[in-house]
Ligand SMILES: Nc1ncnc2c1ncn2[C@@H]1O[C@H](COP(=O)(O)OP(=O)(O)OP(=O)(O)O)[C@@H](O)[C@H]1O
């Protein structure tokens with residue numbers, strides 16, 4: 001058994017050395033309902049359109065809803081892969097413009113409980129997926145929970161979404177503080193969503209940047225802003241992402257500009273030797289003092 005697991009690990013290692021792994025970007029926020037999922041889907045589609053092989057992982061462990069916004073009902077999620085019932089290829093949803101969606105569901109946290117052999121097999125498939133894509137977007141749930149932090153810290157880059165609401169800005173700062181406290185090298189970019197205009201976006205960004213600079217000595221990158229627009233909820237009802245259904249809307253254009261900027265921007269440097277899923281596993285397995293001290 002141990003030998004087989006060992007061999008699998010060697011294969012994983014060998015495959016990895018021949019490819020460039022995907023940029024893994026976690027989309028997160030302090031406050032819930034600020035537009036992460038809508039942003040992640042539409043951003044993913046724009047990135048796909050721009051020629052980036054993009055995978056969107058729905059890592060919202062509570063209410064997975066990427067599929068709802070796309071009007072598809074996934075039968076299986078990552079949990080089934082981890083239990084060995086399904087292969088990764090069986091659970092992938094092919095979305096618009098070539099984007100691939102992985103319904104994470106509650107399966108993600110099962111990763112830590114797998115036996116050695118199953119784990120090695122699963123990691124091999126997950127790594128294959130990571131290695132065959134350019135960008136992997138991870139849509140997380142909100143808040144400074146342990147799970148959100150695990151995904152953010154396992155990713156190579158983080159995008160924080162906030163709205164102009166003071167509570168959203170305060171909570172965004174809260175999560176930035178915790179992420180930066182655990183890994184100062186993780187590039188953190190900010191998107192202001194549901195703003196009235198560019199001026200309001202600047203004010204939001206400045207408030208967040210000022211406190212981050214002052215109290216954390218951290219320079220946040222301003223990735224862009226998205227106006228508040230009724231077309232977003234219209235697209236949700238239509239179950240068709242707005243960059244597809246309403247490509248000329250201001251929101252679609254904003255997200256497209258963000259996608260272009262993201263491709264041109266700095267690539268996260270923390271990817272290192274381990275894949276996203278291996279780092280995630282490592283973090284899930286940590287029951288040491290450091291993890292115990294993370295806020296609930
Ligand atoms: N730019 C926007 N303009 C208007 N409404 C928006 C905009 N972005 C998001 N919304 C609305 O905000 C609501 C929440 O969006 P979404 O589900 O994407 O947020 P979320 O951050 O993923 O939420 P959760 O924390 O529950 O996962 C939706 O009803 C959506 O229509």
Ligand SMILES: [Mg+2]
Nearest residue numbers: 036037060140
């Ligand atoms: Mg969401």
